[in-house]
Amino acid sequence: MKPVRILFVCLGNICRSPLAEGVMLDLVHRAGHGQAVSVDSAGIGAWHVGAPPDQRSISVAKAHGIDIAALRGRQVGVADFAAFDLILGMDMSNVRDLGALAPSTMAGKVHLFMRYATGQAGDVPDPYYEAADVFETLYQTLEAGCLSLLARLEERAS
Template sequence: MPLPSILFVCLGNICRSPLAEGIYRHLTAAASEKPLIASAGIGGWHIGNPPDRRSIKVAAAKGIDISRQRARQVRPEDFLEFDLVVAMDESNLATLETVMPAEATARLHLFADLAFGTRQDVPDPYYGEPEDFEAVYSMLFSGCSAVVAKFE
């Protein structure tokens, strides 16, 4: 089964979803068929900006470069372009459910539910410390690894 195209979504597309995008891209780099992988935010506050410097730093420490990513907002066409639209938390998921067009073909998921079968939020580290970014990275790496394994 080919790896699904996937859009990771968080609030502003500068902390969690860029990390998930970078990790998933890293984990699927050797796949014979490269899936479409992207990230986006619910809000448009950071459109065009790079990820938060702390997300860039934690990813770089693990050998993943996310510095060239740029924040963007979720678009209606995303629900047709991607197989999976994956929300980092319940609030993001609820918003995606309200903006998803009727003709959408994508399947919506909460990240932890897709990855681990739990209803756990990926915590937003934005107002936290470096260790919060480390914890989010670890959760996302484990989760993305589990998602890749489901489709291998």
Template structure:
């Protein structure tokens, strides 16, 4: 089986996208398919380049047995549009930015996370200005979407 590459993108790459990356890595490792995937995350903004995820994201993930503490924020790069099969924006604003940044003829499919994974045109809310409960709600939403991507049903399952 050829490797499948997925990039999760939010604004600063410290809350939603590292959570999504960590959750999907955790799920594919759990089913013994981690060698089948390249999973990464990035942000459309450059404020946090090199920083670890937000401490609240790290805490919520750890509470579910997912370690994202070693991830480092980075900004989406032009070559990402050819390195990844699928680029999933966590909200419609970042989806718009990704479509504007995508070089003509790039190979990546760019989609909204909830639309691709859950069949809903919803944004994953940004928990940055919220508290633990907001991060927990985002974790649960991302987990549901990532689990659906791994296990189905989906128009485009990971297998």
């Protein structure tokens, strides 16, 4: 597989994007592509820089055998546009914010996660103000998207 660097981005980097990072890393390693695919996550805002993921994201990941507890929030920066091949926003608001931050020559790296991964437009809803059970739905959405994304990357490589 051709090497690819992926950055998942949500609003604060504590719910959706770190869970997407964990899910994608797990899938990549199980598929034997750990050397070719690197993954990270970041947030649009700086509210949670240095903080661990939301406990509900940690818990749902752990229930599926994935440990994201050591991840720490960080804010997306201009340097990320040079460092990553794909920058995937969890919702259209994230994509708009990323587009405004992106150097004009690198704006083509920014995509809506579900549209890029599955071909279906749609936001990954922010579960921050929701009950813990919503995080299982979030996990299922991210897993489906990441599986589709991995298949797309494998197809591109062949």
